[in-house]
Amino acid sequence: MADIEVLDRNDPLAPLRALFELPQGKVYLDGNSLGPLPTAARSRVEAVVQQQWGRDLIASWNSHDWIGLPVATGEKIAPLLGAAPGQVVxxxxxxVNLFKLLATALQLRPGRPVILSQQDNFPTDLYMTQGMAALLGEKRCVARAVPADALMDAMDDQVAVLMLTQVNFRDGSLHDIEAITRAAHERGILVLWDLAHSAGVLPLELDSWQVDMAVGCGYKFLNGGPGAPAFIYLAARHQDRVSQPLCGWLGHAEPFAFEPGYRPAQGVASFLSGTPGIIGMAALNAALDVFDGVDMKQLRAKSLALTELFMTGVRxxxxxADCVVLTPEEDRRRGSQVSLAHPQAWGIARALIEAGVVVDFRAPDVVRFGFAPLYNSYRDVAEAVAQLARILAADEHLQPRFSARTRVT
Structure with a gap:
């Protein structure tokens, strides 16, 4: 393996690791599921609970601008997406956000009932299309999912919107957003991208790529904490032409006018619905500060280096030898995780976690290693490979204590 000490010593992003509260003795390679705690988020939550909620009580909606947090946090996320102001909330x-945007897309393409997706897309994305189809009926909405290599042929004049996830949750393969979006637009199709495994780790240029709409979550590479709120991106060119179906009071033009009829707010703020969870929103807002001054291209370069080093070490x-690397080797096709298939993947994942290398399992036979360049080091990679090899060589993963399944994998 490469000289790990030299790689870490020369890593320009290495100082960012100190911004996170990483437990001693653990190699955390599960940031693609839940990012670790940024110190700034801890401090912000303490302030919200102790001072704002504890002392200022309801006055904090104004004095600490709780009411403006959804928009303010969206504006912090926007630069990470390559989005100009006024397009992210x-x-x-x-x-929930997929439901809003899928309904919006069908409005924008009347006479086209099909929502097209990929068969191995993240299940919740597919479930939402199925729910939309069941709600509206087949004349107004048809959910269609095809293999990835059949997407282009499936883009016919019945498709209103193509819904894809940029980075596949199971194998870490990467779609070319710009090329696919262009191809869809040539056929009159809108494109909705799920950026759950992209935002905060991949350079994104949604505006310049002419993306129509996107969603993403706050708890993975954005490190906003368990259950952190998600985000919506809606291109400015669509905002005055649409309405979304979940007409909650905070999406109203004047929420505190308490009018009986709904008047949507202007722009992307109309995609708000109910009262936001302020503690979680504040944690995410503070967590985003770790990206201040970070070059996303530099972040991507380290991501590729970490994943390549890991794959090389495993091979x-x-x-x-029995581990099958599912993640593409080509840089342009790889996200920021490496997925290994193995018949005993569950036991391997549990043995790694006990050994201090935190990974996760995806059914039926995948161990995922997520690499977050903000805080993962090259030494983390070396330790993960060493522990994996040790466990397999000793058949440690076959021990009975690693067979019990947990509710969350």
Whole structure:
């Protein structure tokens, strides 16, 4: 393996690791599921609970601008997406936001009932299309999912919107947003991108790529904490032409006028619905400060280096011979995780976690290693490879204590 000490010593992003509260003795490679705690988020939550909620109580909606947090947090996320101001708002969950945007897309393409997606897309995305189809009926909405290599052929004149996830949650493969968006637009199709495994780790240029709409979550590479709110991106060119179906009071033009009829707010703020969870929103807002001054291209370069080093290390270990690397080797096709398939993947994942290398499992046979360049080091990679090889060489993963399944994997 490469000289790890030299790589870490020369890493320009290495100082950012100190901004996170990483437990001693653990190699955390699960930031693609839940980012670790940024110190800034801890401090902000303490202030919100102790001072704002604890002392200032309801006055904090004004004095601490709780009411403006969804928009303010969205504006912090926007630069990470390559989005100009006024196009991103932070609210709800990915699932809820998908519902809003899918309904919006169908409005924008009347006479086209099909929502097209990929068969191995993240399940919640597919579930939302199925729910939309069941709600509206087949004359107004048809959910269609095809293999990735059949997407282009499936883009016919019945498709209103193509809904895809840029980075596949299971194998870490990467779609070319710009090329696919262009191809869809040539056929009159809108494109909705799920950026759950992209935002905060990949350079994105949604405006210049002419993306129509996107969603993403706050708890993965954005490090906003468990259940952190998601975000919506809606291109400015669409905002005055649409309405979304979840007409909650905070999406109203004047929420505190308490009018009986709904008048949507201007712009992307109309995609707000209910009252935001202020503690979680504040944690995410503070967590985003770790990206201040970070060059996303530099972040991407380190991501590719970490994942390549890991794949090279796994292939060099005889004990890992039965592990199949599912993640593409080509840089342009790889996100920021490496997925290994193995018949005993569950036991391997549990043994790694016990050994201090935190990973996760995806059914039926995948161990995922997520690499976050903000805080993962090259030494983390070396330790992960060493522990994986040790566990497999000793058949440690076959021990009975690693067979019990947990509710969350």
């Amino acid at each position: 932070c609210c709800d969950s990915i699932s 060099a270990e005889p004990a890992c």
